[in-house]
Amino acid sequence: MAKRTLINKLAILADAAKYDASCASSGTSTRNSLGKDGGLGSTEGMGICHAYAPDGRCISLLKVLLTNFCIFDCRYCINRASSNVERARFTPAELVQITLDFYKRNYIEGLFLSSGIIRNADYTMEQMIEVARALREDHGFRGYIHLKSIPEADPLLIRRAGELADRLSINVELPREESLQSYAPEKSGQVIRKAMADVRLSIEDAKDARSSRILKKATPPKFAPGGQSTQMIVGADDSNDAAILDTSTKLYSGYKLRRVYYSAYSPIPDASSDLPPVKPPLMREHRLYQADWLLRFYGFETGEILANAPDGMLDLEIDPKLSWALSNRDWFPVDINKASKTLLLRVPGLGTTSVKRILSARRQTRLGLDDLSKLTTSVKKVLPFIITRDWTPGALTDAQNLRERFAPPPRQLVLL
């Protein structure tokens, strides 16, 4: 067999990594200026994704697998042992070289590294650590490193990974333990949660050591200063959105996670079937992110968001805050010149930044629609729910057809 070039390997291993949702651009619709419509740019560039650094900056990362070979056979994963995909593997030295080349050319500001399991969890973790070690210690690499840790690996290896990486993540994979047993029998929810708990303790210990030092020049080692995150696959098992959000809430509080990433399950195409491939549930993934945001930053409870969803599924046509507002119209209209921050955060179309701006601006003047248009991006969405100096919605708040103003018009299904 011909030897693969580095670029061949990169094409395979960056493509294989796109199923991991722990970067902001994962799962985006594909757009490419080389297509028939022309244009500028592409979302399909090999392995570059975006993530947020601990200081809130959006950074570009080389997102890649060390290998897509795997001895495990998780049913939801395209890289599982029984999958018929092309395989490739980088040596740690090759991946270090590529990362440095991309970094020096300003293509990336860091590395997001994951891997299938080669031989066993410890061996694979050692290989990933070697990439991070060589970057940090041999080449003085100061860029961002996110390592996807293997929960079955020795805790000492995960500890070492945390000393080298800015962020660690350990995937819970599926929302329920029963689903994990059925879809990934080689994995254990208990082992995954124990590894996440260890990472949480190590992060807290490192923070405590740094804050309690007496001498400023004493510098206790850092441990994953960007925190830890996890990923849940959406749509592989039959868990509904209520179960997913419930699991997320427990994970955030139990392990002090920075993020739970939701990854729409991409069914593996069946080459022998004449049917069109099943599309991943990207809108469901998007609605879960919105609901997750409401739970963490807007003071909502899961029960409120899903109060009108007996099947425990979020509305796909409109966002969860709007859906809640339409079912709770007695809360509105809200006077933006008087309402509390808690109430303003409940208004559809007002994000945390807009609310902050409103609270600050209304100290100087009574706000009208003109002012509001400078403080928020979606005045049209806000109008039925607010009062300003020069606007009251009248009967609009209670209008029967309010939902239709926002929901996409019905479309006829395609004839197959």
Ligand code: SF4
């Ligand atoms: S261990 Fe990871 S790479 Fe291997 S089959 Fe399972 S999900 Fe895929």
